[in-house]
Amino acid sequence: MEGAKSASDSVDVLLVGGGIVSATLGAMIQRVHPEWSLTVFERLDEVALESSNGWNNAGTGHAALCELNYTPEAADGSVNISKAIAINGQFLTTKTFWGSLVTEGAMREPSTFINNTAHMAFVRGDANQKFLRERFRLMSEHPFFHDMEHSEDYGQIEQWSPLLIEGRPAGEKIAATYAPSGTDVDFGAVTRQLFEDFVARGGALELKHEVTDIERNADGSWNVTVKNLRDGATRVVRTKVLMLGAGGYTLKLLRKAGVPEVKGYGLFPVSGTFLSTENPAVTAKHQTKVYGKAAEGAPPMSMPHLDARIIDGQRTALFGPFAGLVPKFLKEGSVLDLFQSLRTDNVLPIATAGLENLGLTKVLAQDLLANQAKRIEALHDFAPTAVSDDWRLFTAGQRAQIIKPSSGTKGTLQFGTEVITSANGTIAGVLGASPGASTAVPIALDILRSSFKDEWERWENELRSVIPMLGTDVASDPHRALELEAEADTKLGLPKRG
Incomplete structure (x- = not known):
């Protein structure tokens, strides 16, 4: 039986969710x-058990070095690298923050959470060879990607990653790019270390506590009802600012708070499974992250990739x-999540988004029907x-992709993250996924800019120290950005770029 509701207490800022964003x-x-x-x-008994957990994401320090969906190809064969430049700049920002925290002692030895792991893009066939050549030509001209290499030669690609070539029939049309400055990140370790420092600095971390209701007060503050899942007791916490980093449950909480900015929004849940091996004979031959190209008509989230990882050492x-269809919005969520998320304002956007993304439906169907033999074939x-x-085979994280209202009753499925902030900035939440954890620092900065507009100018000056x-405008001053990256890489124990 649910316990009695306790007297209200108050905090300056309340954060919901024990992941990397919170x-x-x-x-900060x-x-x-x-x-x-x-x-x-956090509703679970530990932090970093959902999308931030090392086993629930690809562990790629997403810098657009290998992810082909960040460099789309037009029908005329032209390639656009503008998103790749932006994504790379975001991860540079993240690395400078982590480097400062290592220097402070707030984060531990860098190899416990980040390690140099080359990033490769790998394609097969004449058309894909042509695409990768043009992508490389454009990217290698930009300072961010100056050390990227390209090859269509079996021998060179084998040097980069023996597993890709061993046993491959001679004469197959293949191509690869190689970026030696890539990284593998254990985002679960990052999250746990940040929370350890958070508590050491006086922050309160309440595990096994679930937010069940949110009400706005007349003065703009919020009353948040929270349930202790250990004993059923509930209490109300009053906060000036409420920040939601609750993954797939963020939209539900924004709706409970009555935030009009999420009207018409829906979510589409997708689970992922991966094949994993710890056989030293295999891992010794593969110490890179290799990303391929999604099948024709398939969404970018289905990009196949073979990742060298270091998780918990x-x-x-x-x-x-391999996609799975589970109607949960969190790995530790409820099978009723999707049904309970339906509202009169989002049913049509969700339905139209489904009809317009039949490629995703096809991928889901193929992956759901695949057995071990089919997975090994891939x-x-x-x-x-x-x-x-x-x-x-193991089950990785659960993702809730955004379905955003567009024109009329139509909805658009979005593969990315979005920050939703109320008009007065007192409540904010993060929706969506990918590149997710890699951009936690830029996402957090976006939230702070929106939620603390009056203080942001002072905050920006103070935060620049960490x-x-x-x-820094990375688009107009990429060389300065690279200088700052070099300083961060030294702090993080990462090799100097060539």
């Missing part, structure tokens, strides 16, 4: 207002993703000698 926001706020009271509520290799495109007995990239 951890990053908490770290504590550095500009160390006297403020901050509380984080263990070297492994993962291949996937893996053979990347590793021709892969043996089924070496690879086990985020040196802040205020």
Whole structure:
């Protein structure tokens, strides 16, 4: 039976969700207002158990070095690299923040969360060779990608990643790019270390506590009802600012709060499974992250990739993703999540978005019907000698992609993240996924700009001491951005770029 509701208490800032976004926001706020009271509520019994967990994401430090969906190809064969430049700049910002925290002692030895791992793009066939050549030509001319290499030669590609070539029939049309400055990141370790520092600085972290209701007060503050899942007791916490980093449950909480900015929004849940191996004979031959091209008509989230990983100190290799259809918005969510999210204002946007994304439906159907033999067959495109007995299937994270209202009653499925902030800035939330954790620092900065408009100018100056990239226009001054990246890489123990 639910316990009695306790008397109200009050905090300056309340954060919901024990993932990397809340951890990053908490770290930033504590550095500009160390006297403020901050509380984080997480419904599970540990932090970083959902999308931030090392086993629930690809671990790629997303810098657009290998992800082909960030460089779309037009019908005339032209390639647009503008998004790749922006994504790379965002990750540079993230690295400068982490580097500063390592210097402070707020984060531990860098190899516990970030390691140099080359990023490769790998394609097959004449048309894809042509695409990759043009992509490389454009990217290698930009300072961010000056050390990228390109090859269509078996011998060179084998040097970069032996597993890609071993057992491959001679004469196949293949091509690859190689970016030696890529990284593998254990975002779960990042999140846990940030929260350890958060608590050490006086922040309150309440595990097994779930937010059940949100009401706005006349003065613009919020009353947040939270339930202790251990004993059923509930209490109301009053907060000036409410920040929601609750993954797939963020939209539900924004709706509870009556935020008009999410009218018409819906979510589409997609789960992912991966093949994994820790066989040293395999992992020794594959120490790169290799991304391929999504099938014709398939969404970018279905890009196949073979990743060298270090999770909790263990070297492994993962291949996937294989999509699954589970109606949950969180891995530890409810099978009723999708049904309970339906509203009169979002039913039509969700339905029309589904009709306009039949490619995703096809991918889901194929992956759901695939057995181990089919999955190994897909893996053979990347590793021709892969043996089924070496690879086990596991379920990775659950993603809730945004369905955003567009014209009339139509909805658009969005593959990315979006920050929703109320008009007065007192409540904000993060929706969506990918590149997600890699852009937690820019996402947090966007939230702070919107929620603390009156203080932002002072905050920006103070935060620059821990985020040196802040205020740098990476588009107009890429060389300065690279200088700051070099300083961060030294702090993070990453090799100097060539």
